[in-house]
Amino acid sequence: MSPDEGAFDLLIRGGTIVDGSGAPPFVGDIGLREGRIIAVGRVEGPAARTIDAAGLAVSPGFIDVHSHDDAAVMSTCMDFKLMQGVTTVIAGNCGAGVAPLRDDGSFAIPGMDTVLGALPEVTWRTFGEYMQAVERSEPAINVGCFVPHGVVRYRHLGMDHRAPSAAELGAMRADVEEGMAAGALGLSTGLIYPPGAFAQTEELIALTDAVAEHGGIYMSHIRDESGRLLDAVSEAIRIGREAGTPVQISHHKASGRSNWGKTEDSIALIERERDAGTDVTFDAYPYTAASTVLAVMARAPEPLPPEAILVSSVSGQPEWEGKTVAQLADNFACSPDEAIRRVLAADPGALAVFFLMHEDDVRRVLAHPLCMIGSDGIPSAGKPHPRLYGTFPRVLGKYVREEKLMALEEGVRKMTSLPAARMGLGDRGLLKAGYAADIAVFDPDAISDRATYEDPRQYPAGIEYVIVNGQVAAERGELRTAVRAGRLLRRGAASRPQEEREASHGH
Numbered sequence: 001m002s003p004d005e006g007a008f009d010l011l012i013r014g015g016t017i018v019d020g021s022g023a024p025p026f027v028g029d030i031g032l033r034e035g036r037i038i039a040v041g042r043v044e045g046p047a048a049r050t051i052d053a054a055g056l057a058v059s060p061g062f063i064d065v066h067s068h069d070d071a072a073v074m075s076t077c078m079d080f081k082l083m084q085g086v087t088t089v090i091a092g093n094c095g096a097g098v099a100p101l102r103d104d105g106s107f108a109i110p111g112m113d114t115v116l117g118a119l120p121e122v123t124w125r126t127f128g129e130y131m132q133a134v135e136r137s138e139p140a141i142n143v144g145c146f147v148p149h150g151v152v153r154y155r156h157l158g159m160d161h162r163a164p165s166a167a168e169l170g171a172m173r174a175d176v177e178e179g180m181a182a183g184a185l186g187l188s189t190g191l192i193y194p195p196g197a198f199a200q201t202e203e204l205i206a207l208t209d210a211v212a213e214h215g216g217i218y219m220s221h222i223r224d225e226s227g228r229l230l231d232a233v234s235e236a237i238r239i240g241r242e243a244g245t246p247v248q249i250s251h252h253k254a255s256g257r258s259n260w261g262k263t264e265d266s267i268a269l270i271e272r273e274r275d276a277g278t279d280v281t282f283d284a285y286p287y288t289a290a291s292t293v294l295a296v297m298a299r300a301p302e303p304l305p306p307e308a309i310l311v312s313s314v315s316g317q318p319e320w321e322g323k324t325v326a327q328l329a330d331n332f333a334c335s336p337d338e339a340i341r342r343v344l345a346a347d348p349g350a351l352a353v354f355f356l357m358h359e360d361d362v363r364r365v366l367a368h369p370l371c372m373i374g375s376d377g378i379p380s381a382g383k384p385h386p387r388l389y390g391t392f393p394r395v396l397g398k399y400v401r402e403e404k405l406m407a408l409e410e411g412v413r414k415m416t417s418l419p420a421a422r423m424g425l426g427d428r429g430l431l432k433a434g435y436a437a438d439i440a441v442f443d444p445d446a447i448s449d450r451a452t453y454e455d456p457r458q459y460p461a462g463i464e465y466v467i468v469n470g471q472v473a474a475e476r477g478e479l480r481t482a483v484r485a486g487r488l489l490r491r492g493a494a495s496r497p498q499e500e501r502e503a504s505h506g507h
């Protein structure tokens with residue numbers, strides 16, 4: 001496109017362009033206008049503002065394919081994501097979320113509400129109305145949404161541990177269809193959390209079938225990430241195959257010492273199923289510790305040692321946050337089991353961090369070409385897992401620069417074009433004329449996470465500019481809180497030629 005058509009709103013000059021496709025970086029300029037990328041390469045022309053990016057990397061804004069920011073996008077400035085270079089979050093994961101509401105106006109699955117952090121005023125009932133509420137809130141970041149199976153099931157069956165009747169299944173399916181018709185990206189499940197865990201495979205196939213009609217995907221926190229990991233991967237793949245949707249396995253891992261190394265088999269299984277025709281991908285965060293509600297993990301078949309469980313959020317007991325169960329048992333002069341009981345008595349929704357993965361599994365999963373990056377960050381009070389503030393810079397600092405697990409362009413692809421293609425986001429995830437102007441400018445020699453388990457609320461180093469739909473949302477370590485340039489992203493809303501979608505799918 002010719003720059004003569006008018007001045008640029010913003011010209012980013014002389015950066016090392018890592019365009020998101022996985023292609024080798026090159027030095028060039030990028031011209032933006034009205035929220036779109038107008039030109040990439042050698043760009044000339046007047047500009048309202050010019051950023052000198054010499055020595056810096058310029059990439060598409062990062063896409064957090066696994067967030068729990070359903071409420072946070074409305075109730076916060078999203079600093080913890082924007083400051084990482086993230087410009088899009090995908091919400092509604094693990095079957096958890098804030099819509100649709102039950103007929104009595106409630107939605108919060110008991111014990112799961114703390115995961116989603118502070119809520120704004122609830123002005124919606126259906127999933128489509130929730131999406132409209134996100135849009136009306138003018139979020140600071142782009143948001144794509146999955147219909148959460150656990151919430152849908154809770155609406156119709158409460159916490160009943162049984163299969164739905166035909167009428168109940170029909171009502172659940174109607175809720176999924178309503179969300180999909182409103183532009184949701186697919187259906188998510190969390191099959192370790194009640195009530196999602198009460199669903200049998202047939203129920204999930206029937207609901208995912210409604211997703212297939214709208215071109216959505218099935219995304220799952222699978223039923224078991226430890227002893228029965230392979231069975232759980234097979235179940236997820238079967239659901240997608242029988243319903244006719246692609247499958248995304250969330251935060252792929254092998255939990256617990258006796259399962260370390262099993263990602264070798266799980267990835268081989270995924271590769272075989274892909275060869276046989278089912279479109280399966282996965283995501284991961286770059287840490288050996290997980291985090292979720294303490295009550296769920298306390299029931300796990302293979303209990304972790306008390307020093308491997310770090311209590312991260314307990315409402316009313318901030319002095320317990322950041323302590324391991326072993327330390328709390330010491331303080332209370334009781335057994336570790338009793339310490340867990342006391343924490344759960346104070347707050348049934350208490351959250352914790354669990355050191356349960358082996359670094360070799362984390363590296364194997366992250367490095368695989370089918371793996372995209374999702375933080376799984378929990379925007380809770382207390383001392384959340386550092387992945388909330390550190391995931392993306394950690395991949396580009398620790399795993400790309402320091403450990404050379406992958407090239408810079410491959411690390412960027414995993415957080416840009418790969419998730420954009422998977423989520424059907426159309427015009428995002430690449431630096432290309434005509435695409436939305438979501439851009440991260442960072443110093444590849446300095447980028448690193450600073451959030452730690454002890455002190456998790458630390459912005460990363462090395463992120464210089466973060467641009468959301470053409471607006472500078474963060475600049476040299478400062479968040480522009482007044483800029484709320486995010487959009488609600490609906491499935492299929494963006495248009496670009498089919499062959500480009502195929503090309504960006506790649507590898």
Ligand SMILES: [Zn+2]
Pocket residue numbers: 093094190221250251
């Ligand atoms: Zn999960």
